[in-house]
Each structure stands twice: as structure tokens, then as C-alpha cells.
Amino acid sequence: xxxxxxxxxxxxxxxxxxxxxxxxxxxxxxxxxxxxxxxxxxxxxxxxxxxxxxxxxxxxxxxxxxxxxxxxxxxxxxxxxxxxxxxxxxxxxxxxxxxxxxxxxxxxxxxxxxxxxxxxxxxxxxxxxxxxxxxxxxxxxxxxxxxxxxxxxxxxxxxxxxxxxxxxxxxxxxxxxxxxxxxxxxxxxxxxxxxxxxxxxxxxxxxxxxxxxxxxxxxxxxxxxxxxxxxxxxxxxxxxxxxxxxxxxxxxxxxxxxxxxxxxxxxxxxxxxxxxxxxxxxxxxxxxxxxxxxxxxxxxxxxxxxxxxxxxxxxxxxxxxxxxxxxxxxxxxxxxxxxxxxxxxxxxxxxxxxxxxxxxxxxxxxxxxxxxxxxxxxxxxxxxxxxxxxxxxxx
Amino acid sequence: xxxxxxxxxxxxxxxxxxxxxxxxxxxxxxxxxxxxxxxxxxxxxxxxxxxxxxxxxxxxxxxxxxxxxxxxxxxxxxxx
Numbered sequence: 001x002x003x004x005x006x007x008x009x010x011x012x013x014x015x016x017x018x019x020x021x022x023x024x025x026x027x028x029x030x031x032x033x034x035x036x037x038x039x040x041x042x043x044x045x046x047x048x049x050x051x052x053x054x055x056x057x058x059x060x061x062x063x064x065x066x067x068x069x070x071x072x073x074x075x076x077x078x079x080x081x082x083x084x085x086x087x088x089x090x091x092x093x094x095x096x097x098x099x100x101x102x103x104x105x106x107x108x109x110x111x112x113x114x115x116x117x118x119x120x121x122x123x124x125x126x127x128x129x130x131x132x133x134x135x136x137x138x139x140x141x142x143x144x145x146x147x148x149x150x151x152x153x154x155x156x157x158x159x160x161x162x163x164x165x166x167x168x169x170x171x172x173x174x175x176x177x178x179x180x181x182x183x184x185x186x187x188x189x190x191x192x193x194x195x196x197x198x199x200x201x202x203x204x205x206x207x208x209x210x211x212x213x214x215x216x217x218x219x220x221x222x223x224x225x226x227x228x229x230x231x232x233x234x235x236x237x238x239x240x241x242x243x244x245x246x247x248x249x250x251x252x253x254x255x256x257x258x259x260x261x262x263x264x265x266x267x268x269x270x271x272x273x274x275x276x277x278x279x280x281x282x283x284x285x286x287x288x289x290x291x292x293x294x295x296x297x298x299x300x301x302x303x304x305x306x307x308x309x310x311x312x313x314x315x316x317x318x319x320x321x322x323x324x325x326x327x328x329x330x331x332x333x334x335x336x337x338x339x340x341x342x343x344x345x346x347x348x349x350x351x352x353x354x355x356x357x358x359x360x361x362x363x364x365x366x367x368x369x370x371x372x373x374x375x376x377x378x379x380x381x382x383x384x385x386x387x388x389x390x391x392x393x394x395x
Numbered sequence: 396x397x398x399x400x401x402x403x404x405x406x407x408x409x410x411x412x413x414x415x416x417x418x419x420x421x422x423x424x425x426x427x428x429x430x431x432x433x434x435x436x437x438x439x440x441x442x443x444x445x446x447x448x449x450x451x452x453x454x455x456x457x458x459x460x461x462x463x464x465x466x467x468x469x470x471x472x473x474x475x
Contacts, residue, residue, distance in 0.1 A: 341475050
């Protein structure tokens with residue numbers, strides 16, 4: 001929604017004051033242009049709609065910004081002061097109505113919260129966590145990463161390809177998305193914060209090719225690389241469907257135990273083969289069905305199980321914990337930059353990121369991390385066969 | 396016609412020299428070795444289906460499994 005000059009010559013403008021010059025600038029607006037701005041603290045009882053059409057405006061002193069409603073001659077008079085290097089730094093047309101129409105005394109709406117952090121980060125309590133994964137290494141084994149992505153400049157990033165004939169650059173997008181959730185920024189230049197362990201060291205192992213295909217051999221090579229490099233967590237948003245009752249891979253189970261003995265926890269996507277709305281619950285995929293690999297299911301914004309999310313079936317692998325996995329906003333290869341996707345692939349890096357935060361806070365690894373993730377998970381009023389211990393929570 | 400299988404072989408040691416010996420013996424039994432992962436006590440490679448049984452006779456080998464393959468949906472898919 002936009003608001004332009006309505007024909008009366010009156011329109012809304014943003015006035016930016018110089019540093020620490022909000023009071024002086026407010027006086028200048030009154031003296032030069034006859035615009036009287038009300039301090040934002042004084043308008044708590046007024047409605048936004050009324051303010052929008054009032055002559056005058058609202059001052060946010062902490063931000064050094066006023067939103068004013070002014071006639072053309074008033075704004076021209078104010079613009080005349082810009083050349084004098086006074087308290088007013090800039091004047092620009094205000095095209096957005098929603099910001100001022102939210103009364104300051106009311107809780108921020110869902111939308112404005114989403115503008116700061118994704119629903120997923122809020123659901124796992126990441127914004128309130130002092131931990132950021134500093135000093136912790138996370139390996140994400142996937143389709144690689146968009147190495148030049150602007151949200152990852154200045155990050156410690158090691159990328160390695162295990163795919164024949166392809167470098168570690170992400171030609172699919174999936175890898176860039178899941179790495180964003182596990183390790184991306186909490187305060188990106190554009191859009192909401194979406195990364196859980198925003199200071200972790202990123203080990204991006206490409207084990208799926210640009211067409212999204214891969215084999216066990218490349219994934220094991222990626223796990224070995226992560227263990228050798230002292231990664232505390234390996235995040236694998238990948239899986240191959242299995243039949244109900246099919247036993248887990250003994251080789252992957254042994255490999256996961258060896259990784260655990262060396263201090264590396266592996267988390268993997270539970271799988272997307274369910275169609276719960278049609279009454280179908282699929283078993284946990286390989287390799288998440290291995291007992292020593294933590295299987296991550298997905299919930300949505302209403303804390304309901306994702307329609308696609310695998311479940312715990314008799315004589316099959318167990319869902320150990322869940323993360324946000326429906327409508328997840330994260331990074332995507334440029335030029336698109338960001339993208340919203342669903343799947344247990346999206347839930348998994350939320351859990352991996354929380355594992356990194358937990359490792360930073362408690363200095364624990366492997367089974368201790370597993371225990372802490374389970375112990376601290378938020379219990380959900382849902383079957384344990386669907387959500388395990390519950391929703392992962394940042395320490 | 397030969398039917399090639401990608402396999403993973405689990406072994407009972409992580410000692411690099413012993414693993415190299417096992418890998419060499421697996422080669423003699425028809426395994427084209429891709430990698431020897433000491434850290435995980437695992438050897439990966441490709442062999443003809445008809446040789447799968449003989450790989451398990453090599454001393455130190457615990458299990459031989461056919462590799463799973465993975466396929467993500469295309470980037471345009473909503474559920475990943």
C-alpha cells in the first residue's frame with residue numbers, strides 16, 4: 001500500500017536527522033516549515049490512521065528519524081535547509097503506510113516479527129540466545145554453496161567437493177539454503193535473520209551433484225572429511241527412501257559410532273515421503289534411520305507435523321527430534337539471494353545449528369550434545385513417534 | 396553382461412596400513428577402490444555383482460553393502 005500526494009499537495013515524508021541532532025532538527029522543522037512532530041512516546045494512545053492524515057508528524061528520537069505529513073510549500077522550505085549542513089540530513093518521500101499505522105503500545109504483529117527473524121528462528125528461541133556457534137565447526141554435506149553469496153562474506157568458510165567433475169559451487173540451490181539455516185546471518189543486509197549458528201565455522205562438503213544426485217560413497221567421504229577436520233556437527237539434509245521394517249545400514253551405523261567416538265554428532269533429515277493428509281506415514285529414510293544418527297522431523301508454523309514428515313514405524317528408524325521445516329526462508333544462489341522452501345531438509349539445519357550453539361555454551365560433544373538437545377527440546381502435544389523429544393531449542 | 400555395483404565395505408580396523416592391505420586384497424577380489432576412509436573404517440568402490448560374495452571372504456571385512464543413491468527434487472520443488 002502506498003500513499004502519495006492526494007491532490008491537496010499534502011504528502012508524507014521521512015526526515016533523517018544528523019547524528020544526535022533530533023531535538024535540534026525538530027525545532028528546525030517547526031521554525032522553518034511550521035511542522036510540529038509529536039514524540040513517538042506521546043502517541044501510544046492514538047491510532048495510526050489518525051496520525052497518517054494529521055499535519056505534523058512523529059519523531060523517533062532514538063532512530064533520528066521523523067515521519068511527517070506536510071504540504072508542498074512546507075517541504076520545499078525544509079529542503080532549503082539541506083544545503084546549510086544543519087541538523088537535517090535527508091528528506092525523502094515515505095511510501096509505506098504500515099510502519100506508522102502500528103500503534104507503539106501494541107505488541108508487534110507477526111509480520112513485523114517475521115521482518116526481523118524467520119518464524120523458525122523464533123520457534124527455536126535463537127534470537128534470545130547469546131550463543132552464536134563461535135569457535136564451533138559445522139559441516140553441511142549437500143550440493144555445495146554459492147561461494148560468492150553476499151550473506152556469507154567475512155565468514156570462515158571451507159568448501160570441498162566430493163563430486164567428480166564439479167567444484168564446490170552450488171548449481172542446485174539446496175545446499176546454499178540449508179547452510180543458510182544452519183550457519184547464515186541473524187542480521188543480514190536484506191530481509192529477516194535466518195541463520196542459527198551465525199558465527200560458526202562453515203565446512204561445506206559437496207556430496208550431491210548439481211542435479212541433486214549422489215551416492216553413499218561420496219557421503220561417507222564427506223563425513224570422514226568432517227571428522228578429520230574436527231567438526232562438532234555434521235548436517236545432512238539428504239536421504240533415500242526405505243521400506244517399512246527395512247533394517248538400517250550396518251556400515252553407516254558403524255561409521256556414525258566412529259564419528260561419535262571422535263566427537264562428531266551427525267544429524268540427518270527424517271525424510272519427506274509421508275502424505276499425512278492422505279493417511280500415509282512413511283518410515284524414516286536412510287541414513288537417518290541409523291540409531292546413532294539423529295533423525296530430524298519437520299513441524300510447521302502452527303507447531304503441527306509437516307504433511308510430508310516421516311514418522312516412527314514398527315521395526316523402523318525413529319524420529320528423534322523436530323525442527324521448523326515448513327515455509328522456511330533462507331539463502332539461495334544469486335541473483336535470487338533468498339528463497340522459501342519446505343521439507344525435513346529445512347528442519348535438519350535448525351537442529352544442527354542448535355547443536356553448535358549448545359556445544360559453544362556447554363563445551364560438550366557427541367552423545368552429550370545429543371542428550372542436551374533431547375533434554376532441552378520443547379515438549380509438544382503430539383505423538384513421540386512423530387516428533388521424538390519435541391522441538392529443538394537454542395540454549 | 397557384467398552388472399556393476401557401487402558398494403561400501405565395513406572393516407574391523409582403522410589402522411591405515413592394515414586398511415591399505417585390506418583394500419589391496421579387495422582389489423584382487425574385483426573391487427575397483429574409490430576411497431579408503433581410515434577415520435570411519437570404511438572402504439568404498441565398485442565391483443561386478445558376481446564378485447560381491449567373495450569380498451566378504453577377505454580377512455578384516457565385516458560387511459559389504461550396496462550403496463544407496465540419493466536424488467533431491469529439482470530446485471523448483473516446494474518440498475525438499
